[in-house]
Amino acid sequence: MNDIITVRGYVATEVRLTLAQSGLPIAGFRMCSTDRRFDKESNAWIDGNTNWYSVSMFRQLATNGAASLRKGDRVVIAGRLRVRPWINAEGRTGTSVDIDADTAGHDLMWGTANFKRTSTDRTDVQGQVPAALEDMPAGVNPATGEMLGAEETDYPVDPDPDGTPEGDDGAHGAAANAKELDAAGAPF
Known part of the structure; x- marks a missing residue:
């Protein structure tokens, strides 16, 4: 079963970019997401629980993410959720919550970005x-x-x-009626 999740939060660690033996770029970082709510009694915003995720990115997303994301950035991550129990050599147990990201980006609710x-x-x-x-x-x-x-x-x-x-003059149905974009003024 594939559980798809979208999480808004912070990049909590530096983004690590590595290369697998096969040549596949892999990037990863830890992410935290804290629930906030307005408390009418105290007339203030209060923090709730903080959830922690390990985020993995692959291929082009990994290289673009490593070039774009920094510790402390507010981000939106969407991908496949994996929850796995673990046990270490000393017998300590825990649960790992991982997201294999399909997409990642800055949360524009809190700032601006310059997409390239x-x-x-x-x-x-x-x-x-x-x-x-x-x-x-x-x-x-x-x-x-x-x-x-x-x-x-x-x-x-x-x-x-x-x-x-080839043979495309740029006029496509309804787009032909739209204002022509000056190609010299286009950013690409």
């Missing part, structure tokens, strides 16, 4: 890395999220840099 697309189909000049990819960790293929060896760090270049399919 990591897709390589936005290359403006043949052979140059798009500006949105400048903050990616070194040695990461932005198309797949895989970490590359030194000999594989060249980014692939889209043969059609404007991203439109």
Whole structure:
């Protein structure tokens, strides 16, 4: 059974980015979420229980998350919930609550973000890395999220840099009636 959960909370530890032997990027961090409610008697907000989660991210989400998320950030995480009992060598027992994240992002209720697309189909000049990819960790293929060896760090270049399919003039039904976007003013 897959239990899907969405949690709002804080990044409680630094995000760790590692590479599996297979080349799969994996990032992880601890997250906390505290229940808050307004107490009418004291006329103040009070904290309830704090829940703790171990969050795991894979592939492109791992590399983007490691480049974007910092300790203390307010985030929204959605993914598969796993609750597992554990026992250590001394016989101590506990329960691990993990989220295998499908998506992660900053909680815009509490601040702003500056989104940068990591897709390589936005290359403006043949052979140059798009500006949105400048903050990616070194040695990461932005198309797949895989970490590359030194000999594989060249980014692939889209043969059609404007991203439109052949024969597509950009007019699509209702969009044709909408205001034309000045391509020179577009951020991509």
